[in-house]
């Protein structure tokens with residue numbers, strides 16, 4: 001498996017050899033190839049959460065999913081969450097909501113409703129800063145702990161699951177989740193519901209590669225996503241899929257004991 005703990009020493013070694021070859025041979029071409037590869041693989045590891053390059057991540061249930069999938073919603077709660085909850089209830093589906101701490105403060109009743117209706121809450125940082133990928137470990141821990149404590153004050157539970165904003169992982173994120181003892185949850189099926197404007201295309205994208213065990217990424221922050229769910233949920237039901245929470249799908253504890 002591609003892990004930074006294995007890849008970094010390899011790059012250091014090959015980089016050093018290529019540098020020596022450059023000094024004594026006169027051409028630094030191989031040295032630049034190694035540097036480019038190192039930069040490329042590090043960027044890939046940071047942005048593809050499925051790689052688990054910097055820290056272990058769960059992103060699907062590979063075996064024995066038996067028709068189960070996990071719908072997940074990031075960036076809420078928002079005024080659109082109420083309709084998302086209504087739809088989930090109508091189809092008896094359970095979901096996992098990766099909430100932003102600030103938004104939990106703004107919509108405490110919607111947050112409580114998530115729990116009352118049997119859904120799971122995860123941490124998606126306190127403020128979802130655009131600079132998330134560049135924050136230091138200390139600031140990341142503050143972002144995580146602040147969100148945990150708001151969720152605890154609102155629903156009496158401390159989430160074990162964390163989804164990094166933008167799906168970014170790096171050594172600082174890895175250390176921060178180690179300190180807060182949380183588990184990173186990624187996705188295997190990405191709706192792109194915040195960037196694709198046509199609802200048809202979003203539905204098509206999700207369904208095209210859908211398989212049992214998938215963790216599907218949505219955002220409960222727009223009417224567009226609500227409209228997509230109105231079409232997707234009956235389709236899922238017809239195909240025999242059932243949405244469960246991430247803890248159920250992966251057989252993990254969703255909250256601190």
Ligand SMILES: [Zn+2]
Nearest residue numbers: 074075165166
């Ligand atoms: Zn987000």
